[in-house]
Amino acid sequence: MLVQHLRLASRRSSGLTTGLATGLTALTVLLAVFGAQHAQAGVFDDEEARRQIKDLSIKNNERLDTLSKAQFDLVNQIQALREETAKLRGQVETLNYELESTKKRQQDFYIDLDGRLRNLEPQSAAPGENNPADGAKPGSDPGKKSAVDPAAVTREYEAALNLFKANKIKEAASAFESFVKAHPDSTLTPNAQYWLGNAHYALRDCNKAIAVHKVVVSKWPQHPKAPDAMINIATCQQELGDNKGEEATLKSVIAKYPDSTAAATAKKRLKK
Structure with a gap:
């Protein structure tokens, strides 16, 4: 009896051991796979x-x-x-x-032209100079009339012109203005007035240039500088944006001075 119990216990122990071994093996496999x-x-x-x-x-x-x-x-x-x-x-x-x-070339050209025109103009007596054909008025002072030297007047004008030629425009404008005031009746005064207008234009003051050139046209309409003065007026009007005024001035040049070089210039400008 005791022997049977021992055998049974041995079998159970062996089975338990086998199961434990199998479980451990399975666990090992699972751990390896994981x-x-x-x-x-x-x-x-x-x-x-x-x-x-x-x-x-x-x-x-x-x-x-x-x-x-x-x-x-x-x-x-x-x-x-x-x-x-x-x-x-x-x-x-x-x-x-x-x-x-x-x-610069234009200035030189105008100055050269000015000199040639002055050579062609008749040399009249300077203001204040005695004229034998005129009778002396009562109370007049002949000594004062003969005090003006025509050569000095010419030198004064040429000095102003040389300032303009040297591009000393402000000084030239002042010199021409002084000349016009000092010698209103000189044969050189229209030229001086014309160059005064050019000086104002060079100084970019078109309004003054127009006013000065208009004096040339109105006071000396037959002077050779008058047509050119009108062309300069038209140029200033163009720069001021006065297109209608410019057109009217150019047409006036053609009407008043049809055979002049200024008229030919005006015709070209009107075609543009």
């Missing part, structure tokens, strides 16, 4: 991270390439603008030089 899956998941996570980093790196490089190209294009555009600006500056300087040269 560890393998975890390791495989870790490998997959690293590869995904590396792929994402690589993608970001590629995108950043592409952006840098785009920015570099844009900066390079911008630098080229800036350089092109600098070259164009330098070219334009050179053209402006050339045009300014040509304009100043043209103005």
